[in-house]
Amino acid sequence: MSETPALELKHISKSFGSVIANHDVSMSVRKGEILSVLGENGSGKTTLMNMIAGIYYPDEGQIFINGSEVVIRSPKDAYEHKIGMIHQHFKLVDVFTATENIVLGLRGNGRLDLKKAAESIQEISGKYGFEIDPNKKIYQMSVSEKQTVEIIKVLYRGADILILDEPTAVLTPQETQKLFSVLRRMRDDGKAIIIITHKLHEVLSLSDRVSVLRKGEHIATVLTSETSESQLTEMMVGKKISLNIERSEPADPVDRLIVKNINCLSRGGVKLLDDVSFTARSGEILGIAGIAGSGQRELLEAIAGLQHIDNGEITYIDPKTGKKENLRDKSPLQIREMGVRLSFVPEDRLGMGLVGNMDIVDNMLLRSYRRGKSIFLEKKQPRTLAEEIIKQLEVVTPGVSTPVRRLSGGNVQKVLVGREIASSPSVLMAAYPVRGLDINSSYLIYKLLNEQKENGVAVIFVGEDLDVLLELCDRIMVIGSGKITGIVDARSATKEEIGLLMTKTESEGGTMYA
Amino acid sequence: MLETLALVIQRAVVQGIPLLYGSTGEIITEKSGNLNLGIPGIMYVGGISGVIGAFFYERSTENPSSLLLVLIPLLASILGSGLMALIYSFLTITLRANQNVTGLTLTIFGTGFGNFFGGSMAQLFGEGGSIALTQTSLAFQTSFPFAEKLGSIGTIFFSYGFLAYLAVIIAFISAYVLKKTRVGLQLRAVGENPATADAAGVNVTRYKYAATIIGGAIAGLGGLYFVMDYTSGVWSNGGFGDRGWLAIALVIFALWKPNVSVIGSILFGGLYVIYLFIPDLARSTQELFKMLPYVVTIIVLIVVSMRKKREYQPPEHLGLSYFREER
Numbered sequence: 136m137s138e139t140p141a142l143e144l145k146h147i148s149k150s151f152g153s154v155i156a157n158h159d160v161s162m163s164v165r166k167g168e169i170l171s172v173l174g175e176n177g178s179g180k181t182t183l184m185n186m187i188a189g190i191y192y193p194d195e196g197q198i199f200i201n202g203s204e205v206v207i208r209s210p211k212d213a214y215e216h217k218i219g220m221i222h223q224h225f226k227l228v229d230v231f232t233a234t235e236n237i238v239l240g241l242r243g244n245g246r247l248d249l250k251k252a253a254e255s256i257q258e259i260s261g262k263y264g265f266e267i268d269p270n271k272k273i274y275q276m277s278v279s280e281k282q283t284v285e286i287i288k289v290l291y292r293g294a295d296i297l298i299l300d301e302p303t304a305v306l307t308p309q310e311t312q313k314l315f316s317v318l319r320r321m322r323d324d325g326k327a328i329i330i331i332t333h334k335l336h337e338v339l340s341l342s343d344r345v346s347v348l349r350k351g352e353h354i355a356t357v358l359t360s361e362t363s364e365s366q367l368t369e370m371m372v373g374k375k376i377s378l379n380i381e382r383s384e385p386a387d388p389v390d391r392l393i394v395k396n397i398n399c400l401s402r403g404g405v406k407l408l409d410d411v412s413f414t415a416r417s418g419e420i421l422g423i424a425g426i427a428g429s430g431q432r433e434l435l436e437a438i439a440g441l442q443h444i445d446n447g448e449i450t451y452i453d454p455k456t457g458k459k460e461n462l463r464d465k466s467p468l469q470i471r472e473m474g475v476r477l478s479f480v481p482e483d484r485l486g487m488g489l490v491g492n493m494d495i496v497d498n499m500l501l502r503s504y505r506r507g508k509s510i511f512l513e514k515k516q517p518r519t520l521a522e523e524i525i526k527q528l529e530v531v532t533p534g535v536s537t538p539v540r541r542l543s544g545g546n547v548q549k550v551l552v553g554r555e556i557a558s559s560p561s562v563l564m565a566a567y568p569v570r571g572l573d574i575n576s577s578y579l580i581y582k583l584l585n586e587q588k589e590n591g592v593a594v595i596f597v598g599e600d601l602d603v604l605l606e607l608c609d610r611i612m613v614i615g616s617g618k619i620t621g622i623v624d625a626r627s628a629t630k631e632e633i634g635l636l637m638t639k640t641e642s643e644g645g646t647m648y649a
Numbered sequence: 650m651l652e653t654l655a656l657v658i659q660r661a662v663v664q665g666i667p668l669l670y671g672s673t674g675e676i677i678t679e680k681s682g683n684l685n686l687g688i689p690g691i692m693y694v695g696g697i698s699g700v701i702g703a704f705f706y707e708r709s710t711e712n713p714s715s716l717l718l719v720l721i722p723l724l725a726s727i728l729g730s731g732l733m734a735l736i737y738s739f740l741t742i743t744l745r746a747n748q749n750v751t752g753l754t755l756t757i758f759g760t761g762f763g764n765f766f767g768g769s770m771a772q773l774f775g776e777g778g779s780i781a782l783t784q785t786s787l788a789f790q791t792s793f794p795f796a797e798k799l800g801s802i803g804t805i806f807f808s809y810g811f812l813a814y815l816a817v818i819i820a821f822i823s824a825y826v827l828k829k830t831r832v833g834l835q836l837r838a839v840g841e842n843p844a845t846a847d848a849a850g851v852n853v854t855r856y857k858y859a860a861t862i863i864g865g866a867i868a869g870l871g872g873l874y875f876v877m878d879y880t881s882g883v884w885s886n887g888g889f890g891d892r893g894w895l896a897i898a899l900v901i902f903a904l905w906k907p908n909v910s911v912i913g914s915i916l917f918g919g920l921y922v923i924y925l926f927i928p929d930l931a932r933s934t935q936e937l938f939k940m941l942p943y944v945v946t947i948i949v950l951i952v953v954s955m956r957k958k959r960e961y962q963p964p965e966h967l968g969l970s971y972f973r974e975e976r
Contacts, residue, residue, distance in 0.1 A: 211850050226845040228838050230959050238831075239838050240849025245830050274959050 139202040141166045141327035142187065142218070142296050147196035149182055156182040160196075160353040162346045164296070169318060169328045171338040171359075173371060174348035176427045176599055180331045181223075183348070184298045187329075188220035189213040200296075219289025220298040223305075225281050229274040233267060237288045259290050263320045266313075278405070279310040286317075297321065298329045303337060304428060307405055315341050333371075333426050335364050335638040349373050365631065372601060372634040380581050380606040383589060388416035390452055391593035392438070392475075392562055397447030399433055399617075407433045408444070409617040415562065417454065420584060420594040422608030422625060424601060424633055430617035431597045435564045438595075439475065440467035451475065454561050454591070474561035488551045491540030495521040495532065495550055498539055502554060524553035528579065545576035552580060556587060563587050566597040581607055601630050613637055655801035657919065657926055659808055663879060665918030666809075667692065667889075669816045670871030671896025672903060672910045673823055678734075678864035679905065680827060681857045682840040682966040683741060686752025688868050689893020690759020691733045695869020696876045697763040698722075698729025700884045703785040703877070704770060718788040719811075722873060730869020731862050733759060738861045742854055745970040756893070764886045771884070779883060786882025789874075812874040817911055819867060824908035836860055840964035843971040853971055871896065895921070898946040904953065904961050917942040 140163035149157045157179045164170040174180045185191045187198065189210045197204050200216050207213050213220070227236050234253045253269035260267050265283050273281060282302060289297060299318075303311045318341065322328055332338060338345055339359060346356040347370040354370045392415040399408035408430050415421050423431055436442035438449055440462060449462040451473060462470055489498050499517035521535045528549040532542055539547055552568055565584065569577040584607070588594050598604045604611055608625040613636035621636040671692055678685045685691075702725025707713060737755055740746040771779050790810045796803035827833040838846040839856045847853050875892070876884055899917055903910035924930055924938035953961045 210848055214850075226842075226848045228841045228845055229965065230841055230962075231834075231838070235834055239834060239846065240851050241831075243831060245832065247829055247831050247834060272959070 138165060140164060140199075141201060142329075143199040143202075144183075144187070145197045145199065147183065147186060147193045147198070149179075149186060149191060149193050149195075155351050157186075157193075157351045160348070160351075162353060162356055164327045164329055166295075166327050167322055167325045168344065169322050169330060169342045171342035171345045172329060172331045172348060173333060173335075173338055173345055173367060175333065175371060177350075178348045178371075179351035180348055181300055182351075184220060184300060184329065184331060187213065187218055187296075188298060189218075190220075214292050214294070217293055217295040218298070219292060219294030219296070221282065221285045221289060221300065221302060223300045225285055227273045227281060227284060230272060232270050232272055233276075233284045233287075234269040236273060236284055237269075237291050241292070256287055256291065259287055263290075263317050263324070265317060278305045279307075279314070282306070282314070295325075296327045296329070298331070300331045301333075302330065303332065303334065305405065311337070333638060335367055335635075338367065339364065347371055364635065368631050368634040368638065371638075372630045375602060375605070375630050378602055378606050380578070380603070381585065382606060382609075383585065385416070385419040385609050386589070386591070388419045389454075390414050391417045391454065393448075393450040393452070394438070395448040395450070397434075397437060397449065398445045399430075399437060399442060400445055406617050408437065411447070411614075411617070411619055413612055413619060413622060415593040415595055417561075417591045417593045418588055419609045420588050420596050420607060422604040422611040423595065423597045423614060424604050424611055425614035425637055427599070429614045429637075431566065431614060433617070434614070435566055435595070435597065438462065438470075438562075438564065440465055440470045451562075474559070476555045476558060476560035476563050489539050489547065492538050494536040494538055495525070495530075496535050498550065499524075499554055502558065520554075520557055524550060524557065528553050528583070548580070549576065552583060556583060559590075560587075560592055562593045562595070564595040564597075567599060568596070569603070570599070577603075601633055604633070605630065651801050652804075653926075655804040657923075658805050658915075660922050660925070661915050661919030662805075662809065662813065663918065664921050665914035665916075666813045666816050667871035667875045667879070667892050668896045668899050668917050669820060669910060669914035670874065671868045671893060672899035672914065673816070673820045673907045674864040674866070674868030674871075675897055675900045676864075676903070676905050676907050676910065677823055677827075677836075677867065678861050679900065679967055680836050680840045680964060681860035682843060682964055682969065682971070683738070683857060683861050684748050684752065684968040685734070685737055685755075685861060685864070686749055686897070687733065687737050687755030687759065688752075688865075688897055689891075690756035690762075691730045691865050691868050692872035692875075692893045692896070693759040693763040693889055694733050694872070695726045695730035695866075696872030696889060697766050697884070698869070699726035699873040700780065700782065700876055701725060701766060701770070703782045703882070704774070704780060707782060707784055708774075713784055715788045715791075718785045722785060722789075722877060723870075726869050726873040727866045730872070731866040733869075734862045734865020735858075737865070738858045741970060742857045742861070745972065748968050748970070763889075767884045767886050779885060782877070782882035782884075786877050789877035790881070810874075810878045812870065812878055816870070816874070820907040820911050824906060827907070837964070840966055843966055844973075847971075847973060853973075857971075868896070895942055898943060901963075902946050902949050904949075905963065916945075920945065 143163040145161050147157055147160045160183060172180050182191060186193045187207065189207045189212050192208060198207060205216055207216065228239070234249050234256060237256060238252050256267070256269045265287060267280065267283050267287065273284065302314060306314060318328055330342065342359050344356055344358055345362065345367065347354040347367065349371060395412050397408055397411050401407050411434060425431055433442050437444045444463065451460050451462050453460065490501065496514060496518045499520045500512060500514065503517060518535060524530060525532060525535065530546045530549050532546060539550060548568060552565065555563065568580050584594055584596060596608060605625055605628065610622060611625045611628060611633060612622045613620045613633055615637055623632060671688055675685060675688050699722035703718070703722040706717060706721045733755060737751055740751045741748045774780070789812060792809055793807040796807035799807065827837065835846060835851045836856055838851060839853050843853045872889065875889055876882065880888060895917060899910055899913050903913045920941035921939060923941065924935040
């Protein structure tokens with residue numbers, strides 16, 4: 136242990152405004168070692184790594200490379216210190232070949248010698264076992280090939296410290312295996328590798344040591360050989376915190392929405408939804424837990440008719456007539472008319488639900504303009520509705536005619552959720568409705584959802600915070616890599632139980648540990 | 650027969666040269682992601698700036714040297730059109746104004762600028778209401794002395810002023826730079842995906858400025874060629890017509906490749922004047938024939954869209970401004 140680490144972080148802190156992303160984090164990685172950085176969404180993994188790669192600059196703390204302190208202010212600085220990061224979103228020019236992308240931005244002769252570059256790329260590929268055609272255009276490549284190009288790009292620049300941000304999120308199991316064998320070969324070659332992930336089985340099968348982050352703080356670093364899945368989960372999710380959200384018993388629940396064996400493939404052939412089946416009942420809040428990007432969005436969109444599903448059935452039972460209808464044959468508009476409402480809060484709140492440049496009244500109008508009788512817009516009703524929402528949900532706004540984009544995030548969300556609730560839905564789907572909200576606004580949204588539940592609406596709530604899910608929902612369904620890994624009773628389930636389900640992928644489990 | 654054909658080709662080339670300058674300039678500009686619709690105006694300014702430079706030089710001296718007769722208008726033209734492109738760059742790159750609006754405004758401005766100075770110079774100094782720069786024009790039109798002895802071959806290949814050859818040379822150099830050099834690769838990356846170029850350490854702003862200004866200056870030479878060579882030094886308001894737009898159409902026709910646009914410009918030039926060689930055409934029918942280059946462009950667009958090949962598409966970030974923090 137006397138060896139100087141290739142990279143060492145000491146007391147790193149970083150905050151964005153009032154949000155603390157990292158607080159006093161210290162960790163290190165040695166040459167010829169794979170270190171996993173494990174943590175939930177929002178635990179500060181990516182922010183920490185971005186500080187090493189020069190995207191962000193730490194507020195406090197020091198970074199040491201091979202024992203000497205360095206200052207990294209830009210990705211270029213990082214390259215000079217032989218640090219290379221492979222981001223989740225690839226930075227590649229689509230119409231260029233692999234070679235052109237790899238040499239882009241490098242200094243050298245005015246005339247490009249792509250042949251020579253291609254040769255050294257082949258050399259690198261041969262050394263670590265990549266499969267790549269240097270003359271293939273990026274747009275013709277699969278996701279895994281693009282990732283390979285990104286990794287070679289970093290190696291071509293001579294990186295000794297590699298950081299991979301959730302490299303397996305977009306890969307098939309076979310591609311993941313291939314990536315892992317390449318990473319192992321790079322480790323044996325003496326490179327220091329940091330891999331960000333939240334998949335426990337990957338951590339256990341690949342890494343030498345694991346550092347766990349929770350809520351921006353470094354919890355512990357342990358040797359992989361001396362730890363277990365349950366110990367890691369406990370460190371990752373932490374102890375339960377009581378939030379005191381009021382929860383009523385569901386009043387005579389009946390089946391409202393039956394989802395049966397739906398499958399959905401991405402264009403690249405990766406399974407987004409894998410044989411998903413569940414039932415949502417009236418007067419009940421069904422929580423959906425899972426690592427971001429595990430198929431939550433696709434699932435909700437499939438129900439709303441926005442996402443094409445390859446097979447399976449979605450049956451809706453009309454609360455008044457009891458008639459069963461298959462939502463697969465319906466257009467999104469018909470589904471809406473039946474009372475299935477989606478209030479999706481995407482990463483950018485204004486993206487899908489509201490039009491930022493329009494005022495609250497006009498945004499209400501977006502849902503009702505079809506009902507108008509004449510060719511002119513009927514503004515009276517939407518205005519009354521807008522005023523009601525402002526009053527009831529305490530939306531802070533100068534008036535109904537203020538463009539929505541000028542409101543703060545929480546108020547935008549209230550407008551969005553308020554509008555969807557106002558149409559008295561029979562199924563209400565809310566994805567991340569409290570993302571970015573302060574405590575009071577969050578509780579207001581919980582209250583609204585509870586009211587809907589008491590009115591007999593089937594509420595589907597996609598959340599990030601396990602504590603909230605456990606206190607707000609009646610049942611919690613856990614989704615992992617597009618597969619339902621379990622449905623538990625929220626009143627008796629524990630955080631660890633859900634954490635384990637979130638990070639587990641049954642089908643791969645057996646082979647991955649071997 | 651052969652002589653008529655040679656003449657048709659010669660007319661096509663002469664018509665095509667301004668288009669070639671315009672399209673080469675616009676291709677370089679568009680490769681950086683800037684859709685400069687100000688090109689027609691810039692070409693107009695390139696023409697009138699050359700006229701102003703030549704006019705004052707011709708008036709200032711009794712015995713003008715032929716070297717200065719060429720150099721002064723050339724520099725004036727480059728300066729004028731380069732300044733126009735600089736205005737466009739500042740507005741769209743630094744201030745991130747809408748590229749289409751800025752470009753169209755510049756075209757309106759450039760045309761007005763040309764007409765104003767052309768008109769007022771003609772009124773103040775012109776004989777018979779127009780300006781004729783005979784000496785300058787003769788210097789620009791000087792071609793190879795042996796051209797006439799070679800018959801048809803001479804007419805097709807050697808009968809042009811030096812600006813015509815320069816246009817072809819610039820086009821081929823541009824094609825080489827774009828395809829084979831580091832600068833070209835980085836410029837293309839800026840137009841395709843500026844965020845990626847930025848992350849790779851390419852100075853996006855500098856590339857955009859340089860490409861737009863160099864492109865504008867090259868396009869402006871098309872206007873200069875038109876006044877000095879094609880119309881023999883006679884400036885007339887509105888004489889340049891819709892050639893600027895034709896140059897932009899040629900960019901699409903050439904699929905953003907300057908070497909293809911050499912052939913394309915001659916084809917467009919030929920289609921543009923073909924009505925002159927078809928006997929007994931009524932005035933209105935002539936106008937129909939002038940539409941041909943645009944029809945061809947539309948056909949190319951349709952065919953290319955059907956082929957769906959990514960290499961034939963415009964740069965991906967064309968028309969959008971780049972803002973680093975907007976990730």
